Each structure stands twice: as structure tokens, then as C-alpha cells.
Amino acid sequence: MDGNKSPQNAFVKVCALAAFAAICCLIFSSCARVSTNNTQGGYTPFSLSPLSSIPVLKDYQTMRSSSQDRMGNADFKIIGAGETLVIADLQGPGEITHIWVTISSEDPKHLRNIAMRVYYDGNDFPSVESPIGDFFGLGHGAYYYYGSAVQSIGTDNAMNSFWPMPFQKSARIEATNESTIPVKAFYYYVDWRLFRTMPPNMGxxxxxxxxxxxxxxxxxxxxxxxSGGVGHFMGVNLSVHTQVSGWWGEGDDIFTIDGEQIPSIWGTGSEDYFCGAWCYGNTFYYPFFGMPYRKNLNQSQNNYWNVYRYHIENPIAFSKSLKAEIEHGALGFDNTRKGGRNNDYSSVAYWYMEKPVRLVGSLPPAGERSPVYKENILPDGLFELQYFDISSNPPGIVDVQDLDFFIKPDKRWLNNDHLFCNHNTSDSVVQIRWNTDKVYSGEMILVMTQAPDYGIISLSLDGEDLLPNFNGYAAVVQPALVNLGNRTLKAGNHTLVIQTRGKDERSIRYLWGIDYMRIGGDAPEIEKDMIVIPIEGANP
Incomplete structure (x- = not known):
């Protein structure tokens, strides 16, 4: 959840959205299903008036499989390390309408380490296979709250799925604990319907x-x-772990239907496909789309995101096969990132088929399902300021900005990014805090950015003025080196304060950017081509 939201507000929002999601479920779910004896058209999977189906008499038996304990209050199951729990073994024809699960486990990665599988009609292969958290829309093995038309997470850590899951003969749902740590308590409901006869055209x-x-x-x-028959794609939830800074969402969504030579469905960008825009802001979640998880409100490396898009209003239909892809590069189509350090993607796709089909590929082992951040080791004495603890007034005005577009042989930034302030007035204040465990001495170098829309700023470190009046204006976007002379940075906590003071009359805005601070040590190769800004009094 967004750290700016109070628990009370978050709870109210979850409740409201859960109610809205429940209504939306009626639009396409089997709640709108009626007996073919009572309507000329038979089963209708989508209705613009979902509430009209509520009084229609139902021609099925309501059923449930649960972890109930009718003789006491031990309403849960224990899943030992490596063990499999069958949470439902149903005989059809029928349809699963709701799955609810909550888990107590000392395994911090249990959402990724418990595998959920669904088998239909006695098949020896699963048609559903996913870590249990990801199936319910919880990426990265993390808990957060949201509500969609088909999945909702209730307080506290209650996972709900409302995907309709019809079956002709049988359905078996398994939860396998692939961790070495036992699951202390696994609670569940599986609500379903037993039909007298299977309604037609059920995928x-x-x-x-x-x-x-x-x-x-x-x-x-x-x-x-x-592949293997008629079907329709319902959507995907995608989890992104960033190995490098910068916006991850330039990649287009691409759908290739029935083996066509040229994909007939091609999007314009990842945030567009997931129904957001402009690199997103705070978390949001709605019945058909959302971004319910963004660990840090910036574009830094080692950040975690989750987004989803459900095509409930218009499923993507196919007759033989479907391939669904998304580009992931810094520019989207290039499918690569800084130095080949690409981001980590994981996802769950949801779709329907006319018959159960074998999945392409298999679930990775539990130990490989959590991405590891590969830390970029910097030279001693060099501090990339954008990765420290940052606060601002007004809030949310700074972020890591990718500078790939401006890179030239003689104009380069460390890791091709910098800390960027996008506040266009002269009253912003940004504080950057970090800790050092040793003393650093030598020339203090600041690498700033200049641009046609940059303003005038001042910088102070631990209460001492460093740059009382730095003019960020330049006719082109370029890095600029400022030598502040010999300095000593003591061990301990430090605070760098950056204030916007005004702007050059030639500048069109008050923005600013800063790349890094270096005290002593070896200069990175990129410094040799930088413009050096003379600072009067920098060498006392």
C-alpha cells in the first residue's frame, strides 16, 4: 500500500472497491446464468443490467469445500514441508465461483513458496499452476490490499478469487508447500455449484x-x-522488479492470434495497456485495471511494482492459438537496459479454453521464484544521491530520471541517470540523508545537470553552505562538474539540503538535476569530458 495512506482510509477504500467489484462480478459471472429452459437465449456471459438476474430462480445446488472443523474451532489445515493439501476434490458437472484463502506461516516467502494447481476431469496435468500469492494478484511474495472485479484482498491478508471455473467431470485444487518451513495454518473456502446438466459453451x-x-x-x-482450440484471453497481472533505475513501462503489448504473420493487436506502451499514463503516480485499483503495489514512489533501482489488466469488457478471442507478449527495454522495442542489466518480470495470465490444455512450460522451483537485486558497486567515496533517503517540500517532486535520450560521447552521466526535481516554482526544498561508516577526505566533486529549463539552486551539507547560487541553465542538456576543493566528510549521518532560489532569465522553468557527489578517490572516466563550472571561493 502507498505509505501516504492511513490504514483507516485504506480500509474504507478496500471495502468500497470490494463492494463495487462484487457488483462487477455479476456482470460476467455465473450469477447471470439461468436455466436454458427459462430463457430463449440460454446462458448469457455479459449483461449491462447485472442486478436483473438476481431474482431469477437458480437451477443448481450450492456447494462448499472448506477447512471447517464441525466439532471445534480448529478450522484450518497444516501443510508440512514438501506436502500437498487437496483443498477441493469436486465431482461435476459444476463450477467453482469463489476461492478464499488466508495463511499463517513463519516462512517470509510463503506466497511464492506455496504452489496452487487445478486439475480438471481427471487429467494428470494442471490447467492452473501458480505461486498462490501471484494467483490472487499478490506479486513479489508481498501482501497489499486492493479490489478488482475478479480478485480482492481483504483485511487482514485474506485472498479472494471470483474467477468462474466450470468443469464437466471433476475439479481438484491442490496447495503444495514447496518450502522447508511448515505452514502452521491454511484456511480456505471453495464455493461452487453442482449443475444437473452443464450449461452450453462453458470454457x-x-x-x-x-x-x-x-x-x-x-x-x-x-x-x-x-494452443489447442477455441478460447479467449481474460488478462494478466504483471510484477516488475527493477535492476536499474528509470521508467520500466515503455514496452508495447503485442497479441498474435491463431499464428498470424503480423500481430493484429499492438499497443502503445506498458502503462497504457494497464490503463494508466505518464509513468504512474500513487497506487490505484479498479475492477478491470490497476497498479496496487509500488514499493517506492520513484523510478529507482531495486523497486517493486505490480499492475493488472482484465479484459472483462472485451476478452481477446482466438480459434487455435494465442501468444501474448510485452516489450521490456528502456525504449520498449529495444528490449535491453543499461549495460544489459534488464529488469525482472513475473506474471500470471488468465484465459479460457474449450477443453483443458497442457500449459507450455512448468513452474520454476521455489528457490528460484524470488528475484535478487544485483547491487551496482560504486568506487569508494562516490555517492549516488538519488538512492539515499529523500524527502521534499512539497512532497513527491523528485525522482530518478533516465537520461538515455541525452547521452552523447562527450555528455554522459553515471549509470545514465540523475536525481531530478520537476517542481516548477522557486519554493521547493529537498533533503537527502545518508550515513557513512568511515571518514572521507579529498577534493569534493559535485556533478550537476544543466538544461534550458533548469533554475538556480543552493546546496548545503550538514548545515554548511556548499553552493549558495548554482545556475542550472544551459542551452543544451549537459552534465557539469563543480570542484568544491578539499573537504572532509566525517563518519556518521549527513544531510544535503537543496533549495530552489529562482531562475536565469533565459530559463523557461525552475527544474534541477544532480548526479553524484565524490570525495577523493579515483575520478570516473565520464568526468574527463565534463564542463567544469568555476566556483569562486571553492578552493580556500
Whole structure:
């Protein structure tokens, strides 16, 4: 959840959205289903008036499989390390309408280490296979709250799925604890309907988890590849772990239907496909789309995101096969990132088929389902300021900005990014805090950015003025080196304060950017081409 939201407000929002999601479920779910004896058209999967189906008499038996204890209050199951719990073994024809699960486990990665599988009609292969958290829309093995039309997370840590899951003969749902740590308590409901006869044109629900840690250079990330009959794609939830800074969402969504030579559905960008815009802001979640998880409100490396898009209003239909992909590069189509350090993607795709089909690929082992951040080791005495603890007034005005577009042989920034302030007035204050465990001595170098829309700023370190009046204006975007002379940075806590003071009359805005601070040590190669800004009194 967004750290700016209070628990009370978050709870109210979850409740409101859960109610809205429940209504939306009526639009397409089997709640709108009626007996073919009572309507000329038979089963209608989408209705613009969902409430009108509520009084229609139902021609099925309501059923439930749960972890109930009728003789006491031990309403849960224990899943030992490596053990599998069958949470439902149903005989059809029928349809699962709701799955509720909550878990107590000392395993911090249990959402990724418990695998959920669904088998239909006695098949020896699963048609649903995913870590349990990801199936319910919880990426990265993390808990957060949101509500959509088909999945909702209630307080506290209660996972709900409302995907309709019809079956002709049987359905078996398993939860396998692939961790070495036992699950202390696994609570569940599986609500379903037993039909007298199976309604016509009912597809089998499928879901599959995939991951690439990291994404492959030069190749789209594929979140679904399936074949074997008629079906329709319902959507995907995507989790992104950033290995490098910068916006991850330039990649287009691409759908290839029935083996066509040229994909007939091609999008304009990842945030566009997931129904947001302009690199997103705070978390949001709605019945058909959302971004319910963004660990840090910036574009820094080692950040975690989750987004989802459900095509409930217009499923993507196919007759033979479907391949669903998304680009992942810094520019989208290039499918690569700084130095080949691509981001980590994982996803769950949801779709229906006329019959159960075997999934392409298998679930990675539990120990490989959590991405690891590969820390970029910096030279001793060099501090990339954008990765420290940052606060601002007004809040939310600074972020890590990718500068790939401005890179030239003689104009380069460390890791091709910098800390960027996008506040266009002269009253902003930014504080950057960090800690050092040793003393640093030598020339203090600041690498700033200049641009046609940059303002005038002042910088102070631990209460001492460093730059009382730095003019960020330049006719082109360029890095600029400022030598502040010999300085000593003591061990302990430090605070750098950056204040906007005004702007050059030639500048069109009050923005600013700063790349890094260096005290002593060896200069990175990029410094040799930088413009040096003379600072009067910098060398006392």
C-alpha cells in the first residue's frame, strides 16, 4: 500500500472497491446464468443490467469445500514441508465461483513458496499452476490490499478469487508447500455449484505463472503462449522488479492470434495497456485495471511494482492459438537496459479454453521464484544521491530520471541517470540523508545537470553552505562538474539540503538535476569530458 495512506482510509477504500467489484462480478459471472429452459437465449456471459438476474430462480445446488472443523474451532489445515493439501476434490458437472484463502506461516516467502494447481476431469496435468500469492494478484511474495472485479484482498491478508471455473467431470485444487518451513495454518473456502446438466459453451479456466529473472535481451517477455482450440484471453497481472533505475513501462503489448504473420493487436506502451499514463503516480485499483503495489514512489533501482489488466469488457478471442507478449527495454522495442542489466518480470495470465490444455512450460522451483537485486558497486567515496533517503517540500517532486535520450560521447552521466526535481516554482526544498561508516577526505566533486529549463539552486551539507547560487541553465542538456576543493566528510549521518532560489532569465522553468557527489578517490572516466563550472571561493 502507498505509505501516504492511513490504514483507516485504506480500509474504507478496500471495502468500497470490494463492494463495487462484487457488483462487477455479476456482470460476467455465473450469477447471470439461468436455466436454458427459462430463457430463449440460454446462458448469457455479459449483461449491462447485472442486478436483473438476481431474482431469477437458480437451477443448481450450492456447494462448499472448506477447512471447517464441525466439532471445534480448529478450522484450518497444516501443510508440512514438501506436502500437498487437496483443498477441493469436486465431482461435476459444476463450477467453482469463489476461492478464499488466508495463511499463517513463519516462512517470509510463503506466497511464492506455496504452489496452487487445478486439475480438471481427471487429467494428470494442471490447467492452473501458480505461486498462490501471484494467483490472487499478490506479486513479489508481498501482501497489499486492493479490489478488482475478479480478485480482492481483504483485511487482514485474506485472498479472494471470483474467477468462474466450470468443469464437466471433476475439479481438484491442490496447495503444495514447496518450502522447508511448515505452514502452521491454511484456511480456505471453495464455493461452487453442482449443475444437473452443464450449461452450453462453458470454457475451462486456465492460469499460468511465468517469470524471467532478468528479462532476455533482444526478446519480448511472453506471459502467455497456448494452443489447442477455441478460447479467449481474460488478462494478466504483471510484477516488475527493477535492476536499474528509470521508467520500466515503455514496452508495447503485442497479441498474435491463431499464428498470424503480423500481430493484429499492438499497443502503445506498458502503462497504457494497464490503463494508466505518464509513468504512474500513487497506487490505484479498479475492477478491470490497476497498479496496487509500488514499493517506492520513484523510478529507482531495486523497486517493486505490480499492475493488472482484465479484459472483462472485451476478452481477446482466438480459434487455435494465442501468444501474448510485452516489450521490456528502456525504449520498449529495444528490449535491453543499461549495460544489459534488464529488469525482472513475473506474471500470471488468465484465459479460457474449450477443453483443458497442457500449459507450455512448468513452474520454476521455489528457490528460484524470488528475484535478487544485483547491487551496482560504486568506487569508494562516490555517492549516488538519488538512492539515499529523500524527502521534499512539497512532497513527491523528485525522482530518478533516465537520461538515455541525452547521452552523447562527450555528455554522459553515471549509470545514465540523475536525481531530478520537476517542481516548477522557486519554493521547493529537498533533503537527502545518508550515513557513512568511515571518514572521507579529498577534493569534493559535485556533478550537476544543466538544461534550458533548469533554475538556480543552493546546496548545503550538514548545515554548511556548499553552493549558495548554482545556475542550472544551459542551452543544451549537459552534465557539469563543480570542484568544491578539499573537504572532509566525517563518519556518521549527513544531510544535503537543496533549495530552489529562482531562475536565469533565459530559463523557461525552475527544474534541477544532480548526479553524484565524490570525495577523493579515483575520478570516473565520464568526468574527463565534463564542463567544469568555476566556483569562486571553492578552493580556500
Amino acid at each position: 475451462y479456466f486456465h492460469a499460468q505463472y511465468r517469470q524471467e529473472f532478468p528479462c532476455q535481451s533482444g526478446k519480448n517477455y511472453c506471459f502467455l503462449e497456448t
